[in-house]
Structures are given as C-alpha cells and as structure tokens.
Amino acid sequence: MDSSAATQQLFDLWKRQIEExxxxxxxxxxxxxxxxxxxxxxxxxxLMDQGxxxxxxxxxxxxxxPELLTQWKQFLDQWIEAWSKALGQAMGTEAFAQALGKxxxxxxxTQGPARKAGEQAMESILQSLGLPSRxxxxxxxxxxxxxxxxVERLEDGIAALLKRADGK
Amino acid sequence: xxxxxFADIVERFTHGxxxxxxxxxxxxxxQEEIExxxxxxxxxxxxxxxxxxxxxxxxxxxxIYKKNKSRLYRYESARTYRTPVLFVPNLGISRPYIxxxxxxxxxxEHMTRQGFDFYLLDWGVFGPEDNxxxxxxxxxxxxxxxxxxxxxSSGASELTVLGYCMGAPLSACFVATHPEIAVRNFVNMxxxxxFAKVGxxxxxxxxxxxxxxxxxxxxxxxxxxxVRAGFKLLKPTMDLSTNLNLWWNLWNDRYVEGFSAxxxxxxxxxxxxxxxxxxxxxxxYQQNKLYRGELRMGGRPVHLxxxxxxxxxxxxxxxxxAPPESVKALLGAVGSGDKExxxxxxxxxxxxxxxxxxxxxxxxxxxxxxPRS
Numbered sequence: 282m283d284s285s286a287a288t289q290q291l292f293d294l295w296k297r298q299i300e301e302x303x304x305x306x307x308x309x310x311x312x313x314x315x316x317x318x319x320x321x322x323x324x325x326x327x328l329m330d331q332g333x334x335x336x337x338x339x340x341x342x343x344x345x346x347p348e349l350l351t352q353w354k355q356f357l358d359q360w361i362e363a364w365s366k367a368l369g370q371a372m373g374t375e376a377f378a379q380a381l382g383k384x385x386x387x388x389x390x391t392q393g394p395a396r397k398a399g400e401q402a403m404e405s406i407l408q409s410l411g412l413p414s415r416x417x418x419x420x421x422x423x424x425x426x427x428x429x430x431x432v433e434r435l436e437d438g439i440a441a442l443l444k445r446a447d448g449k
Numbered sequence: 450x451x452x453x454x455f456a457d458i459v460e461r462f463t464h465g466x467x468x469x470x471x472x473x474x475x476x477x478x479x480q481e482e483i484e485x486x487x488x489x490x491x492x493x494x495x496x497x498x499x500x501x502x503x504x505x506x507x508x509x510x511x512x513i514y515k516k517n518k519s520r521l522y523r524y525e526s527a528r529t530y531r532t533p534v535l536f537v538p539n540l541g542i543s544r545p546y547i548x549x550x551x552x553x554x555x556x557x558e559h560m561t562r563q564g565f566d567f568y569l570l571d572w573g574v575f576g577p578e579d580n581x582x583x584x585x586x587x588x589x590x591x592x593x594x595x596x597x598x599x600x601x602s603s604g605a606s607e608l609t610v611l612g613y614c615m616g617a618p619l620s621a622c623f624v625a626t627h628p629e630i631a632v633r634n635f636v637n638m639x640x641x642x643x644f645a646k647v648g649x650x651x652x653x654x655x656x657x658x659x660x661x662x663x664x665x666x667x668x669x670x671x672x673x674x675x676v677r678a679g680f681k682l683l684k685p686t687m688d689l690s691t692n693l694n695l696w697w698n699l700w701n702d703r704y705v706e707g708f709s710a711x712x713x714x715x716x717x718x719x720x721x722x723x724x725x726x727x728x729x730x731x732x733x734y735q736q737n738k739l740y741r742g743e744l745r746m747g748g749r750p751v752h753l754x755x756x757x758x759x760x761x762x763x764x765x766x767x768x769x770x771a772p773p774e775s776v777k778a779l780l781g782a783v784g785s786g787d788k789e790x791x792x793x794x795x796x797x798x799x800x801x802x803x804x805x806x807x808x809x810x811x812x813x814x815x816x817x818x819x820p821r822s
Contacts, residue, residue: 309540347475348676350482361690375652375655379654381653381658382657396668420578422576426517433594
C-alpha cells in the first residue's frame with residue numbers, strides 16, 4: 282500500500298468519524314418527544330466535505346507539506362465567511378428586526394421597574410448613611426456643566442464687545 | 450479496513466510504507482513551520498501569564514481647549530501646509546486613540562509627517578449628568594467652538610474639517626449651517642449620509658421595530674455594554690475570525706503588538722448620552738432628515754447643498770456599518786464644484802487603521818488635501 286492510499290484511508294476514517302458524531306448529536310436532539318428531528322450540521326457539511334476532499338487530494342499528490350496548513354486556514358476563513366454571510370442575510374430581514382424589537386421591548390418592560398427599584402433602594406441606603414445620592418451628585422455635575430456654559434457665553438460676549446470697541 | 454487500528458493508519462500516513470523522498474524545500478518549510486509553532490506557544494504563554502498594556506497614542510500632543518468632557522488636542526507638524534485639519538470622530542461607541550494607535554501605525558502621525566497641523570476633537574466619555582446633551586448642542590455649540598479654537602491656535606484663517614464615521618454627518622451639519630467659519634475643505638471618511646442605505650443598523654433601528662423614545666426613557670444613557678452588544682450582533686463571527694487570525698499570526702511579534710493595541714481599543718466601548726441617542730436614531734436613522742433636507746439646527750435649516758468648499762469622500766468596500774452607497778450620497782447632495790469619491794479596500798475600521806490604511810487610505814487623503822491646503 283503506498284502513502285497516497287494511506288492518506289485517503291485516514292481521511293475516509295476521519296470523515297466517517299465526523300459523520301457518526303454528528304449523526305449521534307442529531308439523534309440526541311431529535312429524541313425530544315414530539316419534536317421533529319433536525320440536522321444541525323446541514324449548513325456546514327457541504328463546506329466541510331469540500332475542504333476535506335481538497336485536503337485529501339493534496340495529500341495524495343505527494344509528501345505532506347506545510348501548504349496544507351495554509352489550505353486549512355483558508356478553508357476555515359471561508360467557513361467563517363460563509364457563516365457570516367448566512368447570518369447577515371438572516372439578520373437583515375424584517376422578521377429578525379421585528380423579533381429583536383419585541384425582545385428589546387420585553388426586556389425594557391422588566392428592566393424599567395427593576396432599575397427604578399434598584400435606584401430607590403440605593404438612594405434610601407445612601408440617605409440612611411448620610412451620603413449624597415447618585416441623583417444629587419449628578420445634579421451637582423449638571424450644574425457645573427451649565428455654569429461652564431454660562432461662563433463661556435460671557436467670555437464670548439466680552440470678546441465680541443472688545444472686538445467692536447477695537448473696530449471703533 | 451476491518452479491525453485496523455486508527456493509530457496504524459496514522460503511522461502509515463506519517464512514515465509511509467515506502468520511502469518517499471522529501472525535497473529540501475519541503476523539509477525547510479516544515480522546519481520553519483515547527484519554529485512558528487514554537488513561537489506561537491511562547492507568545493501565547495506570554496499573553497496569558499504576563500499581558501502587557503499596549504502603549505497607544507504616543508504622538509506628542511498638546512491640549513489646547515476643553516469644554517465639559519470634550520477636549521481639543523493639537524498635534525504639531527513642520528507645517529508644510531497652512532490650513533490646519535480639524536478631525537471630528539464619532540461621539541460615543543469608542544475612543545479616538547484608534548487614530549494614533551502605535552508609532553508607524555497612526556493616521557495622526559502620518560498626517561503630521563506630511564506637514565499638516567492636526568487637531569483632534571476627543572468628545573470624551575459622557576456620564577449621566579450629560580444626558581441632556583443633544584446632537585444639536587454638538588453641532589451648534591461644541592463644533593463651532595472647536596473650529597474657532599483650531600483657527601485661533603494655528604493662526605490660520607481657514608481650516609479643513611475631516612469627519613470620520615458619525616463625525617462626518619455631524620461635521621456636515623456644522624459646515625452647512627456655519628458659513629461664518631471659513632472651511633476650506635471637507636473630508637468625509639466612512640460617514641453615512643443617506644440613512645436609507647445603512648444596512649443592518651438601518652433595518653434594526655427602523656421605527657416600526659425600535660421605539661427609541663421608550664428605550665431612552667427607560668435606560669437614560671445608552672450603556673457601553675448595550676453599545677457593545679449592538680456592534681457584536683452586527684458581525685457575530687467577528688470574534689471567531691479575530692481569534693483564528695491571532696492564532697495563525699501568533700508567531701509574529703509585530704502582529705501580536707498590533708493585535709494587542711487594536712484589541713484594547715475594540716473592547717473599550719463608550720456610552721451615548723440619552724438625548725443625543727434619541728436625536729441620532731430618530732432624526733438620522735429613522736427619518737433620514739439630513740439627506741432629505743428636513744433637519745433644523747440652532748434655528749437654521751441644514752441643507753447639504755450649502756456646502757460649497759472642495760469635498761473628498763472616502764468609502765470602504767466592505768463597510769457594513771456605513772456601507773459605501775450611504776457614504777457616497779454626500780457627493781450628490783453638496784453644492785461643491787470640486788468633489789471626489791474614492792472607494793478603498795477594507796472595512797469601517799481597517800479603512801483608517803492598520804497596514805491596509807497606511808497603503809490605501811492615508812496617502813490618498815493627504816495627497817488630495819495637499820494642493821488644497
């Protein structure tokens with residue numbers, strides 16, 4: 282038996298192991314009572330097959346070279362890119378946007394009261410400790426921002442007046 | 450194959466049943482590959498055990514003005530050109546040190562070496578006290594002041610405004626509504642103008658599906674984690690391909706250094722002030738008011754046709770945040786006679802950062818600006 286046959290055998294065995302493994306996963310998922318059996322590997326299997334075939338062909342053509350690793354990297358890049366495109370297409374639909382909007386709405390429904398309750402609890406703790414609340418600190422910071430703005434306007438006004446006076 | 454053991458096949462695969470001559474070339478390349486594998490392991494161990502904080506933003510600069518959280522920095526040059534450049538990046542989302550990531554990989558360094566006095570507007574990191582800050586405030590209060598300070602600091606009578614990402618539509622609003630500030634050139638780098646063509650974000654933020662008022666009313670500021678979630682969702686495979694590329698290039702110290710700096714930046718998200726986000730999504734994404742000419746700021750209508758200075762627009766071919774067609778739309782909307790559009794390889798970030806940017810984008814921008822500055 283020459284090395285190319287050994288290579289082919291190795292990849293046949295590997296491929297069979299992957300297929301057996303995925304079948305087992307699919308069976309496990311499909312065992313949910315009443316649920317239809319799904320194939321979680323349906324999307325990437327053609328890509329995987331293509332990659333393995335290409336790699337196997339390269340190996341059978343001569344002794345293994347580091348080019349194989351580059352090929353493998355390219356295969357993974359293509360695989361990720363294919364996933365990215367498929368996900369992009371799915372996420373670019375109105376159905377996805379609608380589902381995302383609904384999910385966000387539901388999240389906000391729970392988040393709103395939870396945030397309010399959290400803030401109130403924190404305020405009462407800080408109050409009992411004699412410390413300023415977050416809202417009070419924020420108010421002071423806001424006043425400082427407004428003050429800075431007023432000073433700037435005054436500076437602008439003075440600069441404009443000086444400019445006018447210089448012009449005269 | 451019957452009862453044959455897997456190990457036997459591997460053995461035969463490795464050694465073969467007959468002696469196969471391996472060329473010196475293949476042998477040499479295997480040796481190189483083994484060395485790379487060793488370096489990968491070494492760098493991986495170093496990254497895990499002793500992570501080094503990358504030193505970003507090393508180009509010397511001087512803070513010349515600050516307004517609340519925002520800062521204006523000056524990067525001095527030999528000043529071959531009289532007209533200074535005011536660079537306006539995005540507000541929120543990320544920090545602006547991406548434009549001065551590392552020595553030799555910095556847009557700012559490139560521009561100063563070319564002889565442009567460069568002014569960076571760093572919007573800053575806003576807190577809950579800034580939730581009342583609107584987009585209109587940025588255009589009518591912050592940007593005019595930053596432009597005036599740029600002119601004052603440089604002693605020039607005109608300036609170039611260069612907007613990147615969200616900074617470009619903001620700058621466009623400013624240039625269109627402030628004729629009293631002499632803008633000599635306007636450059637839009639990957640900034641969306643026609644929001645009917647903004648891809649996934651446009652679909653997700655459609656007013657039929659996304660209630661921006663409710664979102665802002667409940668959350669206040671849009672937290673950094675939420676911004677992160679939105680951008681991660683935009684490209685869910687990004688982390689996978691990033692890590693795969695890191696592993697592949699882990700033997701290369703220069704790559705690792707660049708990766709660490711970029712990774713630091715890519716994981717440092719910045720929150721949006723509440724009212725800013727409301728106006729950004731409502732007026733721009735949901736109603737496309739800028740492109741339609743329906744926007745008013747500071748009591749003035751915002752008409753892009755009032756931009757009459759030379760305009761340079763740069764789109765990125767693989768940009769999924771600001772797709773090229775949404776960026777290119779500026780060209781048809783402005784009233785300028787001297788206008789040009791280029792579409793360069795790369796995505797939203799790789800357009801302005803990284804090796805590709807140094808080859809494709811930065812020289813194009815500086816070459817276009819040089820005779821006009």
